[in-house]
Amino acid sequence: MAKFTDYHLREGIYRALTKMRFTQPTPVQERLIPVILQGKSVVGQSQTGSGKTHTFLIPIFEKLDANQHKVQTIITTPSRELAQQIYQAAQTMTASFPETEQPKIGLFVGGSDKQRQIHQLQHEQPQLVIGTPGRLRDLYQSGALALHTAQTLVVDEADMVLDLGFLPDVDAIAGALPADLQMLVFSATIPQKLRPFLKKYMNQPVIEEIPTATVIAPTIKNILLETKGRSKDDLIYQLLTMGNPYLALVFANTKERAREIARDLRERGLKVAEIHGDIQPRERKRTMQRIQHLDYQYVVATDLASRGIDIPGVSLIINDGIPNDLEFFVHRVGRTGRNGMEGTAITLYDPEEENKVAQVEQLGVVFEPMTLSKGELKPGIDRRRRRQRSKTQTKLDPTMIGMVKKQKKQVKPGYKRRIKKNIERDTQFKKRTAKRQAQRSQRKAHKSN
Template identity: 40%
Template sequence: MTDFLQVGIRKEINHTLKSQGLIKPTPIQEKTIPLVLEGKDIIAQAQTGTGKTLAFVLPILERIDVSKSDIQALILTPTRELAQQISKEVKKMIENLDDLNVLAVYGGQDVEHQLKKLKGAQHIVVATPGRLLDHIRRGTIDLSTVQMLVLDEADQMLHMGFLPEVEDILYETLSTRQTMLFSATMPNEIKSLAKKYMQSPELVQIKAKTITVDEITQIVIETTDRRKQATLMHILQEERPFLAIIFCRTKIRAKKLQEALISNGYDSDELHGDLTQAKREKAMKKFREAKIQFLVATDVAARGLDVEGVTHVFNYDIPQDVESYVHRIGRTGRAGGKGIAYTLVAPKDMDFLRMIEKGVHQSLEKRVIKGISVPDKEGYEKERKDEIRKSRRFSSTSKNNNKSTEGAKRNKNERRKSKTGSQQRRTR
């Protein structure tokens, strides 16, 4: 049996791992750590829950030279929550290491506090793109000494529109840096990014753990969009979850549902990008301590969300890809426990449902709640046709709007590229 010492991790860190019950590396850790220690560029495809954070954190810690006060490793993440989670993980691992420092840099923090910390030795920086660029423009952070760069949740980073920011940050680093890219999926944008900025990268692919799906009871409730709210309230009353996360597609829908839950007497809070960092942290603290029963969240805000005791997950809006579905329902059934995931499906969502069933290799149990999730047969058919018609109208309008904005986007990209090209880039 391979242990952490055999893959190149020193005794001090191995002792810390053992104290946390981590004895054997996960597949992603076993394959990735030796390659990173050799200094190779890495493209790792792995889902949440496979142990990918330690797959890059552990070898980075091995290669940091504490005699130098420069920033030697940079870890980029799409969200504040993920930046916080990774920095906490690093701090756990350096308990038995002297003089090794890590700093989290993300929006919502006090800038002056960050500036004060940046004046000291910071060997590892975990950051979101926006706040990091803010420091670069202020001249308060220098990335020219970065030897190891990690892009974590790279697909989410690009999905959120961070590609220009990521490229601007890459231009600030040495071309000889070691680059590690971790992503759940491999869209063409990821491949283009790798081809442009990485040197002969090694590809590591780990299949998603089926345990997160197998140990969770998955139920589909057939309904219509206008009946979703009443349907959810009915299920909450029947199921009485201990702790539950309710996923919505957009911030607006999360806000609206949160207001409805509060007005119906439920102890709940919301988690999405429109909230200040202080409010997000407050909501998470209350949920972790079970002071509230429900958390209404969007996908982006819930990246890296890991709370013990979550008994139920509700997909108020169906996820539009398999990875997001697995990530969402994986918030319950943690640590070998059982969990329940309900997905509310409107007629316009059927293509997404079929895609999810194909992705998880099973047909999900389907139910209707007569008089609640669906009306009588004739009424349901009318609502179904109305929603499909509305969905098609919206899709057609969106396509026209996209065409009208393509020229503007091209001009914006050309201006940005021209501006960036005129700047002197570090290519040491």
Template identity: 40%
Template sequence: MGQFSNFGLKKFLNDGLIDLKFLEPTLVQEQVIPLLQKHQNVICLANTGTGKSHSFILPILNNLDYQLNRIQSVIVTPTRELAKQIYDNIRFFKTYQPELQVGCFIGGEDIKRQIEQLGKSQPQIIVVTPTRLKDLFLADALNFGKLSSFIIDECDMIFDLGFIDDVDYILSKVNNNVKVSVFSATIAESLKPFLLKYLKNPHFIDVNKTTVTNQNIEHVLIPTKHQDRGKVLLKVLAAINPYLCLIFVNRREEIPGYFDLLRENGYSVCQLHAGLEPRLRTQMVKRIKNLEFKYVIATDVAARGIDLDGVSHVISIDLPNNLEYYIHRSGRTGRGQYTGKSYVLYDTKNLSFVKQLEQWGITFEYQKWNSNNELVTVNLEAPRKKYQPQTTTNEVNKIINRYKTKNNNKKIKPGYKKKRKEEIDNLTKQIRREHIKNSIKKIKKEKAKERGKKLFDKE
């Protein structure tokens, strides 16, 4: 891997990178920066934590005309937090290039004040959320006459949140010569028509193939065995000592219960989700970065794109339905030269998901508690065997004898042995199915009893 100095960046950028202690480019930076310097269209698949933000920030800053106070580059992000983060990363270089003008325009802030601001001066770069971009454009507050590059960051999330139509509208109004680049963790089939519409002959870069198997991350499976997940979570927390731990849930509605549980048990915990007011959420992110909390309970959407340093542990209360989100979750830890652990509380219903993740190159350790209540690694294959209730020999013999007695007086026809064998096999399978049904009924009854108790009722 080369050095940043090999890219031929302007001196102020190299000076800033030295102060940031960015010595060598990451894989995504090494591949993307030269292409954007040459004003190429790029589709880049890269997960959080790969350094992708600076892979487009640096070439944008390198290509700007600092004598021209007109919008030359637009960076669209799905969330306010990510927009502010990118804005801060760009603004850092203003110390080295005072003529740099960058603006951040997001929802939840006074749009009239933003329109007034744009009326006085147009920044060279705007970092903006999709709907606010459209609103400002419709208010005739944006001058795109000198626009040369348009970056869509976390495009898959923009699509998932239903904002892609706002971006589509803006791109349909800008000059065809504007270079469009897309950065995304995944590219869904339904997103491809949009990409084909606006990106002509793009360069395709996929660094996920290498980052999904980050050797710095240890993936651990913890069986719940139909226990209350809150109680299992407390046992896991008692066994670890994190610097900063992110705890992920699949639904926002789950957060209050786990938040109260941890707080009642003396843990320094906060919650991060889209339901928080924008100002409160911004304050919470700052407090997390200041290490005021050791544990953060979050949803995938709320945590996406927020750069948090020092995450040593990640815990998934359950595997997400979209397994791509697990890659994002685990990718919050094990960054740079640091190692990290990603724990997953799982049940038998998750085994197909685990198998899929393994096919993507992730290796899981299976851990459980020993007699001393310590987490230890055990053979992973044992719990994976699908439960197959076995019919006892006596039960099969009874069925066969009944069958023989029932059919002794019947006239023997050609092929009767084969037919008899098939019917006996079918009867045997029927007994097995009855065993499975009875087992399921038993489990359902146990779960029903659990649901009757309070969610985190202590034993």
């Protein structure tokens, strides 16, 4: 089993790893850190929570030179929150280096003061640039940010970059960089539409798909709870208040639904934070900071927060239904049970969502069915067993059973259709016979009277 000491890194990196209590590399780190240190381009496909951020940060800090006052590495992310998270991780790494070896880090995201950033860049260019594609492109095209000197470009959560329409911005950034660029692409999935971009800028990259033993971490208790006609608002409130979660995240499929849940919980006396697209960037940033400082115990969010937002100490996840994009289910649940800690994820579903539940199970997710009764979660009936029991089968007489077996042995085209017709014909014959018998009985009774 590999150890970080096998990579012969700078002392500042080892001090940072000790401070973060990183004892040994995750599978994606073990496979890709040595390759990145060799200067090769890579495509790393791995699920959320697998340690992708430090897979690229560790080799980046090994190569950053604080004495060269120019942009050396660029990290692009699809969301402001993820950029902020990577920035904080990079700051933790920087703080472990001697002051003379500390690189300058710049964070540039949409929704922040662009003119102030331009003013800062006129005095000094950062060695490490972290930001959202649109803002980085704007700053470069305005002449404020000298991205063209960078030797390494990281595209984090590339599939989300594609989905949100940021790929043209990343393309413009990559097109301004040297031909011998080292590109590091990390993503949970590699969509077909992303491949032309990768082929354009990457020459024989090392491609690693890191399989996961289980889709959901074994430290997560994954509960399925049918609403049974009850109000989801009532259920969410009961689930949040029947225990004392360290930090609880409630996920909604839409911004409108997130606002409804948050409003309902506030009316019931809970202090709730909201994270979704209708919250202004600066307010979202302040809210995230307050969550980090444990000012809130309950957070209601859309899937904006399910990708890459690492909020420490989340002990409870509640899904207000199953997301339309099933991949987000894994990202939602992955906000808890991190770093070996235990967590609980509860998914509410209506009867009409049976198909969605089955699709999530096809991803490899194993649910534990439960019911909520008198403020307590109790083992429930497996919905699959219940559905199987509800199916009624037509009982065939021995003659029909023999016919079915005979037809199956012949295995000729259309035999299933013929069997079905024979069964229907037999059923109709029995109904007519029973009806005639009933009529005879009625006539006999009438004559006797």
